Amino acid sequence: MAGLEIRDATVRYGVPTGSARSGRSAGVTAVDRVSLTVAPGEVVALLGPSGCGKSSLLRAVAGLEPLAGGSIGYDGEELAGVPVHKRRFGLMFQEGQLFPHRDVRRNVGYGLETQELSRAERDTRVSALLDLVGLAGYERRSVLTLSGGEQQRVALARALAPRPRLLLLDEPLSALDRQLRERLAGEVRAALVETGTTAMFVTHDHTEASAVADRVGVMDRGRLLQVAAPDELRTAPASDRVTEFLGLRGSQSGV
Numbered sequence: 234m235a236g237l238e239i240r241d242a243t244v245r246y247g248v249p250t251g252s253a254r255s256g257r258s259a260g261v262t263a264v265d266r267v268s269l270t271v272a273p274g275e276v277v278a279l280l281g282p283s284g285c286g287k288s289s290l291l292r293a294v295a296g297l298e299p300l301a302g303g304s305i306g307y308d309g310e311e312l313a314g315v316p317v318h319k320r321r322f323g324l325m326f327q328e329g330q331l332f333p334h335r336d337v338r339r340n341v342g343y344g345l346e347t348q349e350l351s352r353a354e355r356d357t358r359v360s361a362l363l364d365l366v367g368l369a370g371y372e373r374r375s376v377l378t379l380s381g382g383e384q385q386r387v388a389l390a391r392a393l394a395p396r397p398r399l400l401l402l403d404e405p406l407s408a409l410d411r412q413l414r415e416r417l418a419g420e421v422r423a424a425l426v427e428t429g430t431t432a433m434f435v436t437h438d439h440t441e442a443s444a445v446a447d448r449v450g451v452m453d454r455g456r457l458l459q460v461a462a463p464d465e466l467r468t469a470p471a472s473d474r475v476t477e478f479l480g481l482r483g484s485q486s487g488v
């Protein structure tokens with residue numbers, strides 16, 4: 234199938250060699266037989282409390298964690314054995330990812346340096362991306378002078394620059410205060426939709442998940458409880474745990 238296809242993916246940590254075969258439950262099962270698809274151009278959020286396995290699943294898709302079971306494919310190609318840099322996926326994290334000694338233009342243009350573009354073409358693309366993330370005219374600014382929100386906008390522009398076939402975002406707004414987070418969540422979605430970017434967005438904040446994603450996957454203790462459009466999750470939650478995470482009852486949301 235086109236896009237991302239995760240089938241029965243399992244990620245374990247700290248399992249000594251051989252113990253899986255012996256059947257003993259050594260180590261932690263961070264992701265437990267999760268199946269999920271992301272269609273081309275679709276944005277899917279992974280939502281759940283701290284420790285539920287969201288980042289582990291994202292890292293497995295990126296190729297940063299090996300699978301203990303199941304498989305991950307993209308556009309019909311099996312990704313096992315395909316190294317991180319050959320997957321043509323983009324990554325964006327919470328913070329601390331910009332090069333401090335490069336200006337904004339050279340940060341955003343970083344992923345374009347290996348592509349066969351003239352300097353002028355590169356600059357045009359960088360300016361268009363800065364425009365897209367609301368930072369038109371910031372080319373020459375030192376990233377050290379930017380606010381946290383501006384830095385994450387630059388990081389988003391940089392991640393989008395090489396046109397990744399899948400963008401993986403791990404809590405990209407978590408270091409920002411709530412008000413800014415809510416505004417930026419809408420802006421991130423607009424940028425992803427405008428560029429037609431296929432994306433997986435990890436968050437523990439249900440408001441953010443609903444603002445960013447076409448569909449939200451709710452995770453709990455390594456398992457995927459439900460995947461549905463934000464409206465459908467609200468009107469037809471599959472279980473009480475889903476209701477809790479959506480903040481419709483209790484105080485589990487925003488853990």
Ligand SMILES: Nc1ncnc2c1ncn2[C@@H]1O[C@H](COP(=O)(O)OP(=O)(O)OP(=O)(O)O)[C@@H](O)[C@H]1O
Pocket residue numbers: 246247261262263281282283284285286287288289290437
């Ligand atoms: N490198 C590791 N070694 C051992 N255990 C790990 C490792 N990374 C994660 N874990 C464990 O795996 C489980 C899932 O962690 P993971 O980081 O995927 O969850 P998460 O939902 O992304 O949490 P958070 O929102 O806090 O980042 C947790 O129990 C965690 O302690």
